[in-house]
Amino acid sequence: MRCLKCNVDLGDEYQLCPLCGSQAADDKPVIKGMRTAEYPDVEYRPYPKRIVLGFFIAYVLACAAGMAADYALNRRLGISVFAALAMPCIWALFIRPFVVKKEYVGSYLVQDVFFLAILMLYISKVGIGNFSSALSGGIPILLIVSEITLLISSLIERYNRVNAIIYLLSGAVADIVLIVIALISKNVSLIMPLAALGVAIVSLSIIKALASKEFNEEIKARFKP
Amino acid sequence: MIKNFQNVKEMNNVCVPARFPLDNAATIYPACRTRNWNNVYRFAIIFKDEINPVFLQQAVDDFYSRMPTYFVRLRTGAFWYYFERIRHSKVVVQEDYYPCRAVNLFSSEKPCFRVMYYKRRLSLECFHGVADGGASLIFIKSIAARYLQLLGHDIEISGDLLDCNDSFSKAEFEDSFKRHAVKVKGVKRKEASSLQYDADPIPNYYKVIHGLIPVEDLKAISREYRITITEYLVAVLLYAFYLDAPKPCKKPIKVSVPISLRNSFESSSLRNFSLYTNIGFDAPKKDDYTFEEILEEIRGKLREGMEKEALLKAFSKNVGDAGNPFVRFMPNAIKRHVLNFGFRKIGQNQFIASITNLGIAKMPEAAMRYIDRFEVLLGETPIKHIAIALISDGKNMNISFTSNAARTNVQRDFFTFLSQKGVKVRIECNDKESWLRQ
Known part of the structure; x- marks a missing residue:
């Protein structure tokens, strides 16, 4: 032709x-x-970006409308805020784990802890009147569970160690922040934040003892300019 | 049987460490990536017979230890990105979508390249941060030679082909920019911005138009003007862009020409070792340019840009900037956005498109009996919607236009100009139905 x-x-x-x-x-x-x-x-496939963005905008608008209606009717923000916070938690805990690969377990744990921590803070504020129960109980327990999960995953799979080191270090920093908050506000107990920090340090020590070279190289690679 | 590295200690036993920094040219690529795009290019070899995926996978597997700098994933450090070697995995897949789509850079299971097959075509798509075209051409030719060996053909590993049984050398791993760089002062990067190609990009779409041209025809016509084939085709491309541009043209029209530094500086590196030079003409200077006038304007400019001294100054400046303590110690989270801004607002504005000539892809005569031709495709960027790549097998030059837009004015002007000059052209396209859909 x-x-x-x-x-x-x-x-x-x-x-x-x-x-x-x-x-x-x-x-x-x-x-x-x-x-x-x-x-x-x-078969041409456009990026799913627009669909995801559309859902996100719709979700934000729905939450905002719910909050505005809630405030107009009751002069307080109640169930609508809870719904707004619960949505990311449902996504993080029940939907995303089924569509992600095991290699991302650490990063999803961190995100789940973040969403759940915010939800706990909100519930404690609404239910008890202050954040003390979340800061002294719920959030440190959440951190302990995730730190132990990271430790187990790194013991089962050698290759997960490098990520676990970084996430455990991040967990330790979060624990220290909780301890500082507890020290500043006198009505928050120090026991659980200290326990969470202890678990993080013990987990890091176990990984370092098992794979000292990997531990050192990961830290060096991440922080060496 | 592939030996998987079980830990860092085993990985470090060969000359490539488990984690290593990006080379000087590669630092920009992770920084300027987007969610759906990263800088990927493709080399392809068209065989005369359909490809056997089992033997192809075996051929790639055989290079796992030989090419450790390819089997890597990208990781984010506090101050810079770095590569981490990954365990062996199956990288050969059947091609099922448009070429040069983004590679998953951070996967711990897949490396930053993919090998694909479809009927007679064997393709290697690679993230530019890993290696440049020169190194990847050697890689795909070596895979093809090994594949033919596995099929039972007697192929001698010679020339620049790599033997999968050899070990990776330190010279192949080096960042040659750093070795050759000297201290320079007063080198400026600032250039006038170029006219930009006006197109409506279609997201996640990629149109390829190949023009196959006998090398003899191109040689004859470029000899008439006493210039090289690359210079001639650069001039034709500039003319095609000029025809497409709105008149009066308010900005210069320049194209970016990547230059392999391996020809000018001694290097066996199988990582990035190339640079760009921008060539064009000052379109607003005159109302109506002819092709011959454009040719006169750019005559000698490419050779000037390829002079060793000019290249040395340019990449020494890059190496010097990267070594600046302020840049080195800037947190990656900030540095990424600074580099991205520079890439989009300054670097990409200086030219209208890239045109790269990979030259003649040489393979042993015994292998060429089973190979039809070679292809090279440049990936488009979020800003540049058209790119051109040339490669030849000695007999035919394969000129590949890649674009994420539907319009084909520049491609049409380019090839019809050549055919009007008496050059024989054969056109192939990856989206034959595109005109039917419009």
Whole structure:
């Protein structure tokens, strides 16, 4: 086949010229002995970005409308805020784990802890009147559970160690923040934040004892400029 | 049987450590990536027969220890990105979508490249941070040679082909920029911005138009003007962009030409060792340019840009900037956005498109009996919606236009200009139905 308008050869499979779109003529090609190297037939898939973005905007607008209605009717923010916070938790705890691979377990744990911590803070504020129960109980327990999970995953799978080191270090920093908050506000107990910090340090020590070189190299690679 | 590395200690036993920094040219690529895009290019070899995926996988497997800098994933450090070697995994997949789609850089299971097959085409798609085109061309040719050996053909490993039984050397791992860089002062990067290609990009779409041209035809026509084939094709491309540009043209039109530094500086590195030079003409200077006038404007500019002294100054400046303590110790979270801003607002504005010539892809005569031709594709960027890559097997030059837009004005002007000059052109496209859908 040939395009007479562009004066170029085309493969036998072409109905239209890819350059100008005109009908291909059934002429003999000028360059002899060429075979078309086929590409797969592709079904065009646009990025799912717009759909996700649409859902996110719809969710934010729905939450905002709920809060506004709640405040207008009751002069307080109650169930709508809870619903707004619960949505990411449901997503993080019940939906995302089924669509992620095990290699991301650490990063999802961190995100789950973050969402759940915010939810706990909100519930404690609404239910008890201050954040003390979440800061002295719920959040440190959550951190302890995630730290133990990270330790177990790194003991089972060698390759998870490198991520576990970083996430455990992040957990230790979060524990220290909790301890500082507990020290500043006198009505928050220190026991559980200290226990969480202890678990983080013990977990890091176990990994360091088992894989000292990996531990040192991971820290060096992450923080060496 | 592939020997998997079980721990860092075993990985470090060969000359490539388990984790290593990116080379000087690669630092920009992770920084400028987006959620759906990273800088990926493709090399392809079209065989005469359909590809056997089992032997192809075996051929790639055989290079796991030989090419450790490819089997890596990207990781984020506090101050910079770095590569981490990964355990062996199956990287050969059947091609099922448009070329050059983003690679998962951070996966612990898959490396920053993929090998694909579809009927007669063997493709290697690689993230540019891992290696440049020169190194990847050697890699894919070596895979092809090994594949043919596994099929039972007697292929001698010669020239720049790599033997999978050899060990990786320190010279292949080196960051050649650092070795050759010297201290320079007063080198400026600032350039006038270029006219930009006006197109409506289609997200996640990638149109490829190949133009196959006999090298003899190109040689004859470039000899007429006493210039090289690359210079001639750069001039034709600039002319095609000029025809497509709104008149009067208010900005210069420049294209970016990547240059392999391996020709000018001694290097066996299988990582990045290339640089770019921008070539063009001052379109607003005159109302109506002819092709010959554009050719005269750019004559010699490419050779000037490829002079050893100019190249040395340019990459020494890059190495010097990267070594600046302020840059080195800037947290990665901030540095990434600074580099991204520079890439989008300064670097990408200086040219309208990239055109790269990989030259002649040489393989042993015994292997060429089973190979039809070579292809190279440059991935588009979020800003540049068209790119051009050239490669030849000695007989035919394969000129590949890649674009994420539907319009084909520049491609049409480029190839019809050549055909009007008496050059024989054969066109192939990955999206034959695109005109039917419009």
